[in-house]
Amino acid sequence: MSRIALTPALATAVSVIGSVGLPKFCEAQTAVSSSIVTAEEDGGNSVDRPARRAAGQMVGPKLRLYDPAKIDLSLGVFPQLTPTRTVQNFGGEQIQGTTPSVGFLTTFHQQFHAWSGYEVNFAYTRLVENYISESGGATTSTGATVGTFTRGSIGTNVYELSGAYVAKGPGATRRLQTFMLGGPAMLIFQPTTKQYQGSSSVRAAVLFGSGVDYRLSDHLGLRVEYRGLFYKNPDFAAVISNVPVSKQFTVTNEPTVSLTYRFGAYRKMQ
Numbered sequence: 688m689s690r691i692a693l694t695p696a697l698a699t700a701v702s703v704i705g706s707v708g709l710p711k712f713c714e715a716q717t718a719v720s721s722s723i724v725t726a727e728e729d730g731g732n733s734v735d736r737p738a739r740r741a742a743g744q745m746v747g748p749k750l751r752l753y754d755p756a757k758i759d760l761s762l763g764v765f766p767q768l769t770p771t772r773t774v775q776n777f778g779g780e781q782i783q784g785t786t787p788s789v790g791f792l793t794t795f796h797q798q799f800h801a802w803s804g805y806e807v808n809f810a811y812t813r814l815v816e817n818y819i820s821e822s823g824g825a826t827t828s829t830g831a832t833v834g835t836f837t838r839g840s841i842g843t844n845v846y847e848l849s850g851a852y853v854a855k856g857p858g859a860t861r862r863l864q865t866f867m868l869g870g871p872a873m874l875i876f877q878p879t880t881k882q883y884q885g886s887s888s889v890r891a892a893v894l895f896g897s898g899v900d901y902r903l904s905d906h907l908g909l910r911v912e913y914r915g916l917f918y919k920n921p922d923f924a925a926v927i928s929n930v931p932v933s934k935q936f937t938v939t940n941e942p943t944v945s946l947t948y949r950f951g952a953y954r955k956m957q
Contacts, residue, residue, distance in 0.1 A: 755951030757799070761910055763792040763945025767812045767845075772920075772935045779835075781933045782819040783920055788812045790845075792914075792943055801855040806868065808894075810847035810941075813879070815840050816921065818930055839930030841923060842879040847872060847916070849894045862902040866912075869895045876921040883930075888921030898943075905952040914941040 771784035790812030798804035819838045851870030858865070872892040878884050898912025916939040922932045 756949060757804075758797045758951070759795075759908070759947045759949040761792075761794045761796070761945040761947040763794070763910065763943045765790050765792060765810075765914070765941040765943035767814060768940040768942075769814075769937055772937055774933070774935055779821055781935070782817075782821075783933050783935055783937075784817045784819075785937075785939075786815040786817065788814040790941065792941075792945065794945065796853065796947075798853065798855065804853035804855070806851050806853050808847065808849045808851070808872075810849075812845050813843070814845060815842045816876075818932055820933070840880075841883050841930060841932075843921070844877045844879055846875040846877070847892075848875075849873070849892075851894055851896075856897075864900045864902075865897070866900065867897045868912075869893075872916060872918075874916065874918055874921075876923070878923060883923060886923040888923050890918045890921060892916045892918035900947070906949050908947040908949065910943075910945040910947050912943050912945070914943055915939070916941070 767785075767788045767790050769785035769787075771782060773780055773782045790810055792808060792810040794806050794808050796804065796806040817838070817840045821835065821837075849870060849872030851868040853866055853868045856865030856867065870893075872894040874890045874892050876888040876890070878886055894914065894916055896912055896914040898910060901909040901911070903909060918937065918939075920933060920935050920937055922934045
């Protein structure tokens with residue numbers, strides 16, 4: 688290979704480029720690298736992001752594990768309404784009724800998409816379960832009707848623990864949003880009547896319902912919903928011999944009105 692001779696003129700040119708061009712190039716690279724703030728360095732949610740943008744810095748995208756605008760907590764009140772059930776069997780019938788009562792509900796709710804969300808509920812009410820059993824028939828000798836009739840009532844505290852899948856309905860407006868829900872529940876019946884205490888019943892239940900969310904402000908809202916619980920009536924461990932307890936399937940109706948607080952400001956109804 689031939690060797691290139693470094694003439695005095697060429698040496699002077701190399702020296703000028705090295706003393707002027709290289710520092711400028713390095714300075715430009717440093718300015719570019721310092722102006723880029725990654726999401727990791729920025730913490731994904733830094734309060735300095737607007738200031739950095741104003742200073743001409745390139746800020747990486749925000750990284751969020753959740754959106755506070757889609758998380759809310761609600762406190763509500765409802766009337767507990769359970770219809771009376773009557774069952775015919777073996778020449779008699781069993782009747783079970785529940786006195787209406789006032790209940791309280793608290794709900795934690797998070798929505799991922801319009802069609803995908805969940806809620807966790809805790810509810811409480813105090814009611815009285817009423818049982819009646821009667822049977823009778825005509826005697827063969829006289830034709831007279833004879834029978835038996837027993838009744839009893841048990842006061843009880845009722846606790847609900849439930850979780851539900853939540854889907855938002857179509858046609859949302861700036862203030863209104865419909866939704867539907869459904870999921871499993873557990874009901875705990877704890878007698879308050881002294882002689883029956885200690886004979887609690889636990890029932891698995893199915894929760895279902897639908898309702899409407901109404902926006903009051905950026906963070907506050909009103910929720911009106913129907914909640915239904917399908918389950919088998921409590922028998923209180925079947926140890927209460929002087930009360931004709933029965934285990935019939937029933938539905939408890941709970942029209943509920945709640946005040947909701949959304950942790951992030953409303954951007955749109957979802």
